[in-house]
Amino acid sequence: xxxxxxxxxxxxxxxxxxxxxxxxxxxxxxxxxxxxxxxxxxxxxxxxxxxxxxxxxxxxxxxxxxxxxxxxxxxxxxxxxxxxxxxxxxxxxxxxxxxxxxxxxxxxxxxxxxxxxxxxxxxxxxxxxxxxxxxxxxxxxxxxxxxxxxxxxxx
Ligand code: RB5
Numbered sequence: 001x002x003x004x005x006x007x008x009x010x011x012x013x014x015x016x017x018x019x020x021x022x023x024x025x026x027x028x029x030x031x032x033x034x035x036x037x038x039x040x041x042x043x044x045x046x047x048x049x050x051x052x053x054x055x056x057x058x059x060x061x062x063x064x065x066x067x068x069x070x071x072x073x074x075x076x077x078x079x080x081x082x083x084x085x086x087x088x089x090x091x092x093x094x095x096x097x098x099x100x101x102x103x104x105x106x107x108x109x110x111x112x113x114x115x116x117x118x119x120x121x122x123x124x125x126x127x128x129x130x131x132x133x134x135x136x137x138x139x140x141x142x143x144x145x146x147x148x149x150x151x152x153x154x155x
Contacts, residue, residue: 004031110126
């Protein structure tokens with residue numbers, strides 16, 4: 001992760017993602033990224049929506065920040081994080097999905113499944129996510145439509 005320009009990373013996990021979160025946090029810090037860790041602090045059971053909400057709010061409140069959330073599958077974290085306006089969380093289990101999540105969807109939170117992918121693949125996915133820019137253009141129009149859904153009164 002050495003070539004990626006430093007950006008603030010908000011990271012969090014539940015118990016299932018704790019070990020992988022610790023490894024990714026250390027890797028990111030070694031690569032020069034300022035990292036804020038929102039827990040968990042051990043492999044004791046915690047509820048993933050609590051951690052997802054903390055990370056998601058922090059990403060939205062910090063200019064240019066990115067979030068990384070780790071649970072068993074990535075799914076619960078992404079569902080919870082996407083309830084926070086301004087968050088576009090994507091579950092990524094491969095590099096092509098991570099690339100498209102950034103270049104097409106302008107995702108600002110990466111959700112990973114510690115029970116689904118290896119540590120090695122997780123590190124490569126994180127790197128791809130952080131180094132891939134949003135393409136804009138036609139994708140900007142679509143992301144704008146996602147944003148509009150957040151203030152859509154018809155629920
Ligand atoms: C915890 O057992 C598990 O449900 C959680 O880590 C996550 O995979 C939920 O989506």
